[in-house]
Amino acid sequence: MTIYALSTGPGISGIAIVRVSGENTKKVIKLLTNTALPVPRVATLRKIYKINTSELIDEGIILWFPGPESYTGEDMAEFHIHGSKAVIDALHRSISKIEDCRLANPGEFTKLAFQNGKINLLKAESIADLISAETEIQRQQAIKIMNGKSADKFNSLREKLLKILSHVEAKIDFPDEELPKDILKNIKKISSEVILNIKKILDDQKVGERIREGFKIAIIGPTNAGKSSLLNQLSNRDAAIVSEIAGTTRDVIETHLNIDGYPVVVSDTAGIRDSKNEIEKKGIKLALDKAENADLKLIVIDVKSIDFKGVLKELMDENAILVVNKSDLLKEDLSPEIKNFEHVLISVKNNHNVEDLIFKIKNKLKNKFITSEDILITRERHRQHLEQSLDYLKNFEEKNEAEDFDKAAEDLRLATRHLGMIVGKIDVEEILGSIFNDFCIGK
Numbered sequence: 001m002t003i004y005a006l007s008t009g010p011g012i013s014g015i016a017i018v019r020v021s022g023e024n025t026k027k028v029i030k031l032l033t034n035t036a037l038p039v040p041r042v043a044t045l046r047k048i049y050k051i052n053t054s055e056l057i058d059e060g061i062i063l064w065f066p067g068p069e070s071y072t073g074e075d076m077a078e079f080h081i082h083g084s085k086a087v088i089d090a091l092h093r094s095i096s097k098i099e100d101c102r103l104a105n106p107g108e109f110t111k112l113a114f115q116n117g118k119i120n121l122l123k124a125e126s127i128a129d130l131i132s133a134e135t136e137i138q139r140q141q142a143i144k145i146m147n148g149k150s151a152d153k154f155n156s157l158r159e160k161l162l163k164i165l166s167h168v169e170a171k172i173d174f175p176d177e178e179l180p181k182d183i184l185k186n187i188k189k190i191s192s193e194v195i196l197n198i199k200k201i202l203d204d205q206k207v208g209e210r211i212r213e214g215f216k217i218a219i220i221g222p223t224n225a226g227k228s229s230l231l232n233q234l235s236n237r238d239a240a241i242v243s244e245i246a247g248t249t250r251d252v253i254e255t256h257l258n259i260d261g262y263p264v265v266v267s268d269t270a271g272i273r274d275s276k277n278e279i280e281k282k283g284i285k286l287a288l289d290k291a292e293n294a295d296l297k298l299i300v301i302d303v304k305s306i307d308f309k310g311v312l313k314e315l316m317d318e319n320a321i322l323v324v325n326k327s328d329l330l331k332e333d334l335s336p337e338i339k340n341f342e343h344v345l346i347s348v349k350n351n352h353n354v355e356d357l358i359f360k361i362k363n364k365l366k367n368k369f370i371t372s373e374d375i376l377i378t379r380e381r382h383r384q385h386l387e388q389s390l391d392y393l394k395n396f397e398e399k400n401e402a403e404d405f406d407k408a409a410e411d412l413r414l415a416t417r418h419l420g421m422i423v424g425k426i427d428v429e430e431i432l433g434s435i436f437n438d439f440c441i442g443k
């Protein structure tokens with residue numbers, strides 16, 4: 001099978017790149033250029049023709065990467081052509097007529113690279129993250145992981161487990177031989193070391209995931225407080241409908257912002273009030289869910305109709321900022337009920353003090369991202385495998401005490417396996433290798 005796809009973005013561009021990977025890549029180049037293959041990995045200007053005709057599609061740069069020295073590990077080619085829809089379509093159509101050639105699925109080139117052992121799973125994931133990075137810290141996080149930062153750590157923990165597993169397995173294979181005392185001690189030392197390490201990695205306040213997915217801010221409050229107006233002000237565009245009618249917003253409206261390099265997803269939500277309307281009630285439920293799952297809540301209330309009780313008061317915690325809006329309407333003093341709460345007094349209408357609110361948001365963000373230096377987990381998948389690995393290791397430690405070797409070995413195997421699954425490296429052959437390299441049986 002040979003796959004092809006446009007690898008540059010959609011829309012008109014100066015240059016577009018169409019990538020090809022698979023057995024028939026050579027054939028594709030030859031049939032479209034009607035001449036010899038370019039020198040491998042040397043950018044070569046060629047005329048590109050519609051297949052089986054002398055009709056010119058475009059003149060472009062061709063790169064030929066014979067496998068296995070290519071991104072996917074298969075034979076590959078790149079066609080750098082003019083970036084118009086018509087040129088791209090004509091090239092695609094011609095390639096599609098060559099036997100065994102089909103359009104690539106999303107991520108398929110990178111999947112091939114993983115399957116062919118060119119990159120590990122973490123690298124594959126971080127390539128996707130790098131491509132979708134919108135802010136500087138997202139880019140920095142992705143590139144660190146691409147460079148093997150977390151793979152090295154997970155691999156080294158896994159190797160430690162493989163080593164003690166080899167001792168435990170040896171004991172199973174040769175039950176009559178006693179494990180030397182110092183080896184038993186070492187097994188315990190290493191397993192508790194790995195447990196500590198995993199606990200430390202897990203204790204990260206989910207910063208990596210927050211960076212990858214964006215820090216979640218929910219705007220919540222009674223109807224007509226100016227929540228949608230605030231969303232629009234923060235995002236600098238008319239993302240949500242604003243009106244003087246209470247209950248305007250029903251669905252959750254999200255905008256992505258970049259605050260000082262921090263990726264943020266702001267959600268505007270339906271105003272909270274007692275409603276008989278089924279649709280509005282659904283919207284209010286969504287709003288409360290958003291607030292519950294948010295990293296930060298902006299609780300917006302109207303200075304003129306202070307309505308800050310019940311649910312809203314319950315939402316006030318250290319991850320909330322009380323925003324008192326419409327300060328332009330304030331003639332007298334702010335009510336004492338509100339004064340007792342830490343709050344920001346703003347007017348979206350006059351764009352008054354909104355900067356101060358943004359400053360407070362930034363401070364909250366900074367506190368959340370404080371440990372970002374040693375972040376290794378960027379997805380729930382990593383967390384789950386680590387948690388499972390930890391559980392099995394704890395089981396292992398308990399059984400180790402009871403010298404229940406068969407079951408202990410199984411726990412250790414599963415703990416090791418889950419670590420291996422993070423990086424995408426699960427190969428039993430390795431255990432055999434480390435048994436014979438490291439452990440002198442019969443001696």
Ligand SMILES: Nc1nc2c(c(=O)[nH]1)N(C=O)[C@@H](CNc1ccc(C(=O)N[C@@H](CCC(=O)O)C(=O)O)cc1)CN2
Pocket residue numbers: 065068069070071078118
């Ligand atoms: N034109 C172009 N630019 C690109 C890519 C690409 O595929 N094409 N990349 C695609 O993601 C990124 C660069 N990553 C790449 C990674 C590996 C290989 C590659 O050919 N690897 C071979 C040879 C290694 C070598 O010569 O050092 C290999 O691993 O065997 C190419 C690009 C970003 N820029």
Ligand SMILES: Nc1nc2c(ncn2[C@@H]2O[C@H](COP(=O)(O)OP(=O)(O)OP(=O)(O)O)[C@@H](O)[C@H]2O)c(=O)[nH]1
Pocket residue numbers: 222223224225226227228229230241242243244245246247248249250269270271272325326327328329346347348349350
């Ligand atoms: N005077 C004044 N009016 C404002 C201010 N901010 C918003 N408004 C007005 O308040 C009304 C309600 O604004 P919205 O942004 O729709 O309020 P909301 O909280 O999203 O309302 P719902 O979606 O219905 O819950 C509109 O008429 C706005 O123009 C402000 O700072 N001062």
Ligand SMILES: [K+]
Pocket residue numbers: 223224242243244245246247248249
């Ligand atoms: K409204």
Ligand SMILES: [Mg+2]
Pocket residue numbers: 227228229240241242248249268269270271
């Ligand atoms: Mg609204």
